[in-house]
Amino acid sequence: MTTxxxxxxxxxxxxxxxxxAAHAMWLATGWGGAAYRVAIADGFLLPAFLVTALASVRxxxxxxxxxxxxxxxxxxxxxxxLLWIANVVWTWRDLATAVPPAFGTWARVFVLASYGPxxxxxxxxxxxxxxxxxxFRFALxxxxxxxGAGLVLWCLVIRPTAxxxxxxxxxxxxxxxxxxx
Numbered sequence: 001m002t003t004x005x006x007x008x009x010x011x012x013x014x015x016x017x018x019x020x021a022a023h024a025m026w027l028a029t030g031w032g033g034a035a036y037r038v039a040i041a042d043g044f045l046l047p048a049f050l051v052t053a054l055a056s057v058r059x060x061x062x063x064x065x066x067x068x069x070x071x072x073x074x075x076x077x078x079x080x081x082l083l084w085i086a087n088v089v090w091t092w093r094d095l096a097t098a099v100p101p102a103f104g105t106w107a108r109v110f111v112l113a114s115y116g117p118x119x120x121x122x123x124x125x126x127x128x129x130x131x132x133x134x135x136f137r138f139a140l141x142x143x144x145x146x147x148g149a150g151l152v153l154w155c156l157v158i159r160p161t162a163x164x165x166x167x168x169x170x171x172x173x174x175x176x177x178x179x180x181x
Contacts, residue, residue: 019047019048023040023044026040038094038095039094039095042087042090042091042094042095043091045087046084046087046088046091049080049083049084049087050084052080053077053080053081053083053084056073056074056076056077056080057074057077059073059077060073060074060076060077066126068124068126069125069126071124072121072122072124072125072126073121074121075117075118075120075121075124076117076118076121076122078114078117078121079114079115079116079117079118079121080114082110082111082113082114082117083110083111083114085110086107086108086110086111086114087107089106089107089110090107093107
């Protein structure tokens, strides 16, 4: 009879669990009060997106993986890098007192720019081989779902909110698009 191999928890997994647990406790207790709320909320995502981006780059450069897998992870890495940049801009805007409020619009541009590489990377991940007709049907289903959801969001949320803002349609779209999408 063989004994099962002992599994060890990776230090990265353990550190991530402690990091997320500490943030969850902060969310539940509000430790530090309102004075630190913005700094902690903004600062939490900076290392998370940076580590995710670096890990994605590492996987994209792994020569033992299939080319298609590396390309998919390359697109995902671009998306996570853009999200990290957006969070750096948001954190800078929130913590630096001399930064004009419009500076946050650049963060929204980076968030919106991250969607294309994210979707491209997810769709490029290999899956079980399918017949050509199944791939075509999947593309139609995906397009129909995205278009339908986009129309509902446009009619019920984005357009009314954007038109209600005094900064104009473009400012309204940029300020509300990331949370909606």
